[in-house]
Amino acid sequence: xxxxPSALEGWHWFAAATKxxxxxxxxxPLIWLIYAASNNLLGANPAQALVRxxxxxxxxxxxxxxxxxxxxxxxxxxxxxxxxxxxxLFVFFYATLHALSYAWFEMGLELAxxxxxxxxxxxxxxxxxxxxxxxxxxxxxxxxxxxxxGGRRWKRLHRGVYGVALLSVLHFFWMRAAKNDVAEVxxxxxxxxxxxxxRAVRARRIAMLA
Amino acid sequence: xxIRDSKQGFDHGVxxxxxxxxxxxxxxxxxxSMSAVAAGAALAGWSDRQAFxxxxxxxxxxxxxxxxxxxxxxAVTLERLTDAKDASGYNNFxxxxxxxxxPARYAGSLRTTPWTVDIEGLVAKPGRFAMEELLKLSALEExxxxxxxxxxxxxxxxxxxxxxxxxxxxxxxLGSAKYVEFVTLADPGMMPGVRSRVLDWPYVEGLRLDEAMxxxxxxxxxxxxxxxxxxxxAPVRLVVPWKYGFKSxxxxxxxxxxxxxxxxxxxxxxxxxxxxxxxxxxxxxxxRWSQATERRIGEDGLFSKKRKTLMFNGYESQVGQLYAGMxxxxxx
Numbered sequence: 001x002x003x004x005p006s007a008l009e010g011w012h013w014f015a016a017a018t019k020x021x022x023x024x025x026x027x028x029p030l031i032w033l034i035y036a037a038s039n040n041l042l043g044a045n046p047a048q049a050l051v052r053x054x055x056x057x058x059x060x061x062x063x064x065x066x067x068x069x070x071x072x073x074x075x076x077x078x079x080x081x082x083x084x085x086x087x088x089l090f091v092f093f094y095a096t097l098h099a100l101s102y103a104w105f106e107m108g109l110e111l112a113x114x115x116x117x118x119x120x121x122x123x124x125x126x127x128x129x130x131x132x133x134x135x136x137x138x139x140x141x142x143x144x145x146x147x148x149x150g151g152r153r154w155k156r157l158h159r160g161v162y163g164v165a166l167l168s169v170l171h172f173f174w175m176r177a178a179k180n181d182v183a184e185v186x187x188x189x190x191x192x193x194x195x196x197x198x199r200a201v202r203a204r205r206i207a208m209l210a
Numbered sequence: 211x212x213i214r215d216s217k218q219g220f221d222h223g224v225x226x227x228x229x230x231x232x233x234x235x236x237x238x239x240x241x242x243s244m245s246a247v248a249a250g251a252a253l254a255g256w257s258d259r260q261a262f263x264x265x266x267x268x269x270x271x272x273x274x275x276x277x278x279x280x281x282x283x284x285a286v287t288l289e290r291l292t293d294a295k296d297a298s299g300y301n302n303f304x305x306x307x308x309x310x311x312x313p314a315r316y317a318g319s320l321r322t323t324p325w326t327v328d329i330e331g332l333v334a335k336p337g338r339f340a341m342e343e344l345l346k347l348s349a350l351e352e353x354x355x356x357x358x359x360x361x362x363x364x365x366x367x368x369x370x371x372x373x374x375x376x377x378x379x380x381x382x383x384l385g386s387a388k389y390v391e392f393v394t395l396a397d398p399g400m401m402p403g404v405r406s407r408v409l410d411w412p413y414v415e416g417l418r419l420d421e422a423m424x425x426x427x428x429x430x431x432x433x434x435x436x437x438x439x440x441x442x443x444a445p446v447r448l449v450v451p452w453k454y455g456f457k458s459x460x461x462x463x464x465x466x467x468x469x470x471x472x473x474x475x476x477x478x479x480x481x482x483x484x485x486x487x488x489x490x491x492x493x494x495x496x497x498r499w500s501q502a503t504e505r506r507i508g509e510d511g512l513f514s515k516k517r518k519t520l521m522f523n524g525y526e527s528q529v530g531q532l533y534a535g536m537x538x539x540x541x542x
Contacts, residue, residue: 037512043299043300043310043311044296044299044300044310044507044508045300045310045363045505045507046512047505047512048363050512104513105512105513108515108516113500116500117499117500120495120498120499120500121498121499123498178480178483178498179308179408180406180407180408180409180479181308181406181408
């Protein structure tokens, strides 16, 4: 059977464009935040708006990266796997922006105040743990790290992202719990639970088949 | 030359605190209108007001007339005023939602005419006051107060009203009255936030009688020379400048004199976090964050350090004696 060359070319173009396209799309929040901050569009309390928005985008990127594998399997779209590392690094990127805006705008980059605050507020501690875990994953995200660690150990380490998901929702929940205002947290929690639950069910099925 | 020290109040003298032009122009306007109109004429602005949440634009119909600059010690800070747009666009008024922009967005549904305030409990002359009576009860004053939110931000707002003490004296509290409870409107039809269970509605606040009688405790009808926008607690609210903002109830419907300390809304919701007194105090942290510093809305830049919070929000020389000998760690 022969495939028309033109159709093949079209597919190649699409496959090749997915990654740069995703890169640009994932940069849009950052570009918007920089634009909004420099044009005074962030409301009366821009510091707080930046801390919140960067946190929101971290969570969204996290949902996205955890959706890559389920979507790849469900849609049978193997090309998606090539996006996983990039999306993961975006999670780390927005988490770092979030941590930096907090440390700079809220704490004035005072190390003493920062360490005191981490000790004082459980939800800050949880956020800090989640970011530290992400840092570890980002540092071992390149190809050579897989070779150094060995595929199996690398995989086990990078399952740490499930822990990041749980810590992030806990962090968000604790922040909002004081105001009894957890509807938004529940949405993220449900979505992440669904994405992690899908993995648990699949792992079980595979184990039963084996 | 008069030499002032910190015991007499808040010190000023930094060039950046020189009153900006629009502010002193607005004050001149106030002075001009003041000479023409008697205090009762404040009603003129009232009857025209529209029950919409509005950005505080200088629309003539909302302007309160006959307003005098307050002579109460400590009542007029010379610090830079917060933009009216920020003061009426960045609010905590959970009856309209928990987001800071919710009150400005949804408070348009609040109808403020007709409006009455019931005076109840341990007083010789209980009764129901219509807004018109309340407005005529004493001369309206402009007071420029610092507002410190428990969340760690602050503003400087020119309020219009008179000392709550004038109303209290009128209704003659009995000797047994020790506290004053302030009950605010909770109407699910006009206030979408009341349908959620964020707090136990209605929102109730309280003061000790001597706190309520303090001349700085303001029964407030306006801000920036105009009637209060709905999102800021129209048509009548309390402003207690030395306490965290949530102590100043908005859209008051009932004032009750009691012999027991009132159960306040936030104290009920989180007793370990929000005490009955809730005086601004940089030395007593909120269990979940420091209260040592604050961000002045619209003034402190993104990268500038937050400013130090002052004891009793800078009103220590006026109100410190109310708490002489009290353990402020225990009675937070």
